[in-house]
Amino acid sequence: QKEVEQDPGPLSVPEGAIVSLNCTYSNSAFQYFMWYRQYSRKGPELLMYTYSSGNKEDGRFTAQVDKSSKYISLFIRDSQPSDSATYLCATIKAAGNKLTFGGGTRVLVKP
């Protein structure tokens, strides 16, 4: 079993819809959580970084962390075709060095 599980998709939504992405993790030592966006043949781009349970909002993006359930989510409001990409969740242990990635979810926003 992978330490971080993520549905590979693809997830197809119409433009303007809310995109809902999530990951589950198994190791309670993971304390910090990130969401990256990766366009085809490009490096990942950091979108959100959280370290406590609850919500964090940045523009159209909202990240949620529920440490009791070991569940993290990313919501994208008013989705645009330019949001079509692969979204990777990642986590790291406190005082850790290495990111552990989920497998990535491919999102397609249709105009």
Place this chain on the structure above:
Amino acid sequence: GAVVSQHPSWVICKSGTSVKIECRSLDFQATTMFWYRQFPKQSLMLMATSNEGSKATYEQGVEKDKFLINHASLTLSTLTVTSAHPEDSSFYICSAREGLNTDTQYFGPGTRLTVL
């Protein structure tokens, strides 16, 4: 935000040759750099972690004599794929971490290696 560059962005080489990929942090000093490999439609796989001035730490299953990593300065790390073979064809991505008291890694744009 912090910027990490990679060079070249893509390279095609013949089997048996060596290829060097550079990773630079452009506007910050990176005490730690990471090298990842990504196959099509798969997530990133960490290959090694390098700290400036010391030997790289390789992940299990990664051949250190094949993938040579040098982190000679706080802004530059290099990955050399020695005696490349077609199975080494992949997307290689580096990331850099600024300082020791941060968990945020900034990724480079990646280098696509094709070995004929």
